[in-house]
Amino acid sequence: MRIGLIGVGRIGSLHAQTLHDLEIVESVFLADADVARAHETADKLGIAAAGSVAELFASRPDGVVIAAATQAHAELVHLAAAAGVPAFCEKPLASDLAGTHETLATVAAAGIPLQMGFQRRFDAGYAAAREALAAGELGRLHAVWACTLDPAPPHASYIPASGGIFADCSVHDIDAVRWVTGHEVVEVMATGANRGADFFAEAGDVDTANALMTLDDGTLVALAASRYNGSGYDVRLELHGSQRTVIAGLDERLPAGSAEPGVTWPGGPAYANFAERFSEAYVAELRAFVDVAAGRIESPCRGEDALAALCVAHACERSRREGRSVRVEEIAQEVPPQ
Ligand SMILES: NC(=O)c1ccc[n+]([C@@H]2O[C@H](COP(=O)([O-])OP(=O)(O)OC[C@H]3O[C@@H](n4cnc5c(N)ncnc54)[C@H](O)[C@@H]3O)[C@@H](O)[C@H]2O)c1
Structure with a gap:
């Protein structure tokens, strides 16, 4: 398989390395609006870079990985x-x-397969939690807690076009x-706080947010996101059931310390960023995409999931x-499909 990769920033350069290392990928061809950056990344890996996105598509790749900046996603998927x-496509689709x-x-009319980059679906802990719930091991779910706590804010220039903390950060947990539960969110109640850098408030965003969500079967979900989690990159999903509780992301690298005297677990080193926390999930999702592109499997994470x-x-x-x-149908009904 010959795979094209567009966008070699933070996540794209990671995907370039992953694709290069996958034995089922014969070649990787890079492109970036910043042509020098594409060449620099390609040179480090000993692979080729295109002079433009058009040149990349002209090379007729078997599949393309879109990891460019958010505002470019829709146009690149159209191409x-x-x-x-x-x-x-990394989230969001548009x-x-x-x-x-x-x-x-456009994707449906063209009939191309599309896989979205919600990598939690490929994390072993999230998958095991989902299986335990489906197998009835947890009993009735009485609480779901999900968090994405970033250790430090992104650059100030990233925030105005990020879509806000829920669309930028929590959207992974929402997916x-x-x-994991197999249920849709029907209603939410959310709040946020700004006690860090001024640029969040200047962009109409918040640096910390919480939401209570109700699922269509009545299950309550608590969602948390922050840009200021000093202990590290803390991403967890907790399923609390009437019989048992399981937690994805609870291992010795959990970025937290026990307040109990004498307790030394977790021993660290704490996860520092998404590349460390989801290294294996990124490999698994791109391996799946190669199978999707080859027509061996259906997309495990569709564009409709990104919309939801x-x-x-x-x-x-x-x-x-x-x-x-706010009921989710209020949002969905305002912008119906054309
Ligand atoms: N799944 C995850 O865990 C995860 C993590 C980080 C970022 N993301 C998503 O990945 C995307 C990229 O994020 P990032 O942090 O790597 O951004 P980044 O700013 O580090 O890199 C973006 C790259 O895209 C390039 N680019 C911009 N417009 C382009 C265009 N039209 N054609 C080709 N290249 C273009 C830029 O030159 C830059 O090199 C974002 O949409 C973000 O939401 C996902």
Whole structure:
């Protein structure tokens, strides 16, 4: 398989290394709007870089991985559809709901497979939690807690176009909750706080946020996100059942310390960033994408999943801004498919 990769920033350069290391990938071809950056990354790996995105598509790759900046995703997926090339796209599919619907329609008309980059679906702990729940080992779920706590804020320039903390950060947890429980979010109540850098408030965003979500079977979910988790990159999903509790992300690298005297667990080193926390999941999701591109499996994470998660994230954002509970159908009905 010959795979093209567009965008070699933080996540794209990681994906370039992963694809290069996958034995089922024969060659990787890179492109970036910053051509020098594409060449620099390609040179480090001993692979080739295109002079433009058009040149990359002209090379007729078997699949394309889109890891460019968020605002470029929809346009690049449209190019993949026009070229008939299976696509993997980092979240989001598009910056807004109208663009997401339009891109989904283009993908469907072209008939290309599309896989979204929600890597928690490929994390061993999340998958095991899902299986334990489905097997009935937990009994009735009485609480689900999900968090994504970043150790430090991204650069100030990233925030205005990020879509807000729920769409940028919590959207992964929203997808994970849908995937692990098999239920849809119907209503949310969210709030947020700004006690860090001024640039969050200047962009109308918050640096810390919480949401209470109700699933369609009545299960309550607590969602938490922060840009200031000094202990490290803490991403967990906790399923509390009437018979048993399981927690994804609870291992010796958990970025937290016990307050109990004499307890030394977890021993660290704490996860520092997404590359460390999800290293194996990124390999598994790209391995799956190669199988998707080869036609061996259906997409394990569809564009429709990105749409569903984005609707919930937007409901959280509106709830936070307006100080009221918001039903997800309120968001979905405002921007219906065309
Ligand atoms: N799944 C995850 O864990 C995860 C983690 C980080 C980022 N992301 C997502 O991945 C995307 C990239 O994030 P990042 O942090 O790597 O960003 P980044 O700013 O580090 O890199 C983005 C790269 O895209 C390039 N680019 C921008 N527009 C382009 C275009 N039209 N054509 C080609 N290249 C273009 C830029 O030059 C840059 O090299 C974002 O959409 C983000 O939401 C996902």
